[in-house]
Amino acid sequence: xxxxxxxxxxxSATKEGRDFDVEDVRNWHVKGNKWKDxxxxxxxxxxxxxxxxxxxxxxxxxxxxxNKDSIGICYIGGLDSEGNAKDxxxxxxKDALRSLYLExxxxxxxxxxxxxxxxxxxxxxxxxxxxxx
Numbered sequence: 001x002x003x004x005x006x007x008x009x010x011x012s013a014t015k016e017g018r019d020f021d022v023e024d025v026r027n028w029h030v031k032g033n034k035w036k037d038x039x040x041x042x043x044x045x046x047x048x049x050x051x052x053x054x055x056x057x058x059x060x061x062x063x064x065x066x067n068k069d070s071i072g073i074c075y076i077g078g079l080d081s082e083g084n085a086k087d088x089x090x091x092x093x094k095d096a097l098r099s100l101y102l103e104x105x106x107x108x109x110x111x112x113x114x115x116x117x118x119x120x121x122x123x124x125x126x127x128x129x130x131x132x133x
Contacts, residue, residue, distance in 0.1 A: 001057055004108040006070040007101060008063045009133075010040065010115045011078025011125045016088035020076050022051035035061050040072040042100060048092025050100055066118050071104060073097065078126045085123035101133055 014020055026038035033039075038053040039061035045051065053072075054060055062072030075097060077088035089097070101112055114129035116122050 002059065003069055004056070004071055004104075005110050006066065007104055007108075007110055007112040008066060008070050008072050008115055008118065009097070009112065009125045009129050010062060010072060010074040011088075012043075012074055012076045013078050013124065014076060015079045015081055015083065016077055016086065017046075017081075018076075019046045021045055021049075022053050025074065026053070029061070037061075040074040042071070042073045044073065044075040044093050044096045044100070046076055046090050046093065048090070048096040050096050063115055063118050071108075071110075073100060075125065078124060085126045087125075087127040089127070098133065 012020060012025060022038060022043040025043055029035045029038050040053040041056050041060055043051045043053055056071055060067050060072040063070060075089055075093045080086040112129055112133050115124040
């Protein structure tokens with residue numbers, strides 16, 4: 001098993017209220033980006049359903065320069081109806097993210113950060129991970 005030092009939180013950069021799932025994201029990454037699989041290890045739908053993406057034993061493709069030792073979690077949303085960055089998480093997504101983080105923290109004893117903390121050109125995940133989690 002690879003060493004996990006970080007959990008990195010992302011948003012899908014999709015408009016609020018539009019529900020997508022891990023298969024949609026996989027499609028964007030495989031067909032659109034020509035990657036071999038979905039870049040994230042987990043995707044959280046609007047209703048709080050946690051879906052598995054890449055197996056955590058496999059290096060993700062979600063945070064350039066930080067993939068080797070991290071797990072990527074993506075919640076669906078992150079944009080308002082006009083396409084501007086916004087924390088669009090539902091209560092169910094917030095609860096699911098907290099639950100998933102605690103589960104992963106118990107397994108790996110690692111820190112959690114937002115994508116914007118390792119990619120200064122991104123507003124993703126559109127909320128402050130450090131103050132909330």
